[in-house]
Amino acid sequence: MKLLEGKNVIITGASRGIGKGIAQVFAEHGANVAFTYSSSEAPALELEKELEGLGVKAKAYKSNAASFGESEDLVAKVLEDFGGIDVLINNAGITKDNLLMRMGEDDFDAVIEINLKSVFNMTKAVQRTLLKQRKGSIINMSSVVGVKGNAGQTNYAASKAGMIGFTKSVALELGSRNIRCNAIAPGFIETEMTDKLDEKTVQGWRDAIPLKRGGSPEDVANACLFLASDMSAYVTGQVLNVDGGMLT
Ligand code: NAP
Numbered sequence: 001m002k003l004l005e006g007k008n009v010i011i012t013g014a015s016r017g018i019g020k021g022i023a024q025v026f027a028e029h030g031a032n033v034a035f036t037y038s039s040s041e042a043p044a045l046e047l048e049k050e051l052e053g054l055g056v057k058a059k060a061y062k063s064n065a066a067s068f069g070e071s072e073d074l075v076a077k078v079l080e081d082f083g084g085i086d087v088l089i090n091n092a093g094i095t096k097d098n099l100l101m102r103m104g105e106d107d108f109d110a111v112i113e114i115n116l117k118s119v120f121n122m123t124k125a126v127q128r129t130l131l132k133q134r135k136g137s138i139i140n141m142s143s144v145v146g147v148k149g150n151a152g153q154t155n156y157a158a159s160k161a162g163m164i165g166f167t168k169s170v171a172l173e174l175g176s177r178n179i180r181c182n183a184i185a186p187g188f189i190e191t192e193m194t195d196k197l198d199e200k201t202v203q204g205w206r207d208a209i210p211l212k213r214g215g216s217p218e219d220v221a222n223a224c225l226f227l228a229s230d231m232s233a234y235v236t237g238q239v240l241n242v243d244g245g246m247l248t
Helices: 017-028 041-052 068-082 105-133 144-148 154-177 199-207 217-228
Strands: 008-011 032-037 058-062 087-090 136-141 179-186 239-242
Touching: 008 017, 008 068, 017 032, 017 041, 017 217, 032 041, 032 068, 041 058, 058 068, 068 105, 087 105, 087 217, 105 136, 105 154, 105 179, 136 154, 136 217, 144 154, 144 179, 144 239, 154 179, 179 217, 217 239
Parallel strands: 008 032, 008 087, 032 058, 087 136, 136 179, 179 239
Antiparallel strands: none
């Protein structure tokens, strides 16, 4: 059964990693996929072709999620190209890890702007469309780190915890219009973001996972599929941990 047949979806940051996994799973389920990237043009165009090969409409857009203006322009273009928006996935994110003692102001600001302010930018930009149709699902890619904190990631943890507060508030504001908003808190998912970590840190994460493995982008994408589709029609304001049991 295709769970998203004919639905129009925007995913931020889908040129690689988790976003790419979501785009692939959603297209397999019949969704038309508009997605963004920051600098990886060639992989984004390759993904566009791959998704079109699955028989859906797909388009890659270069857009900086941290920019309010670019987010507004992006949504306007997607509405023109796709004719509507049913699902927004705020996935774009970065890390700039350091102990607080050594963290510069620029690294704090960049992580907050790209990970958290972007969620405000994109949610504002799609809000009117979702309100008019009295239906929509917004999914915010938080992290277990936003729930439990992590040494060396004060900026990242603050951005991901902020996303949870934002998610719950949007769920309360827009629930009466049948617009749902949920967050996903992935644990250790093997992508380029985690490739940057040293082997000792990676082993530490793996040891702490009851399922004894890192997750895949597809593991996260399947949780997104549930939250985007009518399978979760009565679920809003929640944080779904996709972490192999890490926070148990
Ligand atoms: P990734 O492999 O580093 O991919 C990040 C994606 O975000 C890329 O497509 C990148 O585009 C895009 N991006 C970065 N800055 C952007 C900007 N300013 N505007 C638009 N797009 C931007 O990361 P990932 O591991 O897939 O993570 C995806 C999300 O899941 C992030 O929010 C991350 O915090 C969250 N998460 C990841 C893990 C994990 O273990 N991997 C765990 C918990 C949460 P370019 O390719 O063009 O740079």
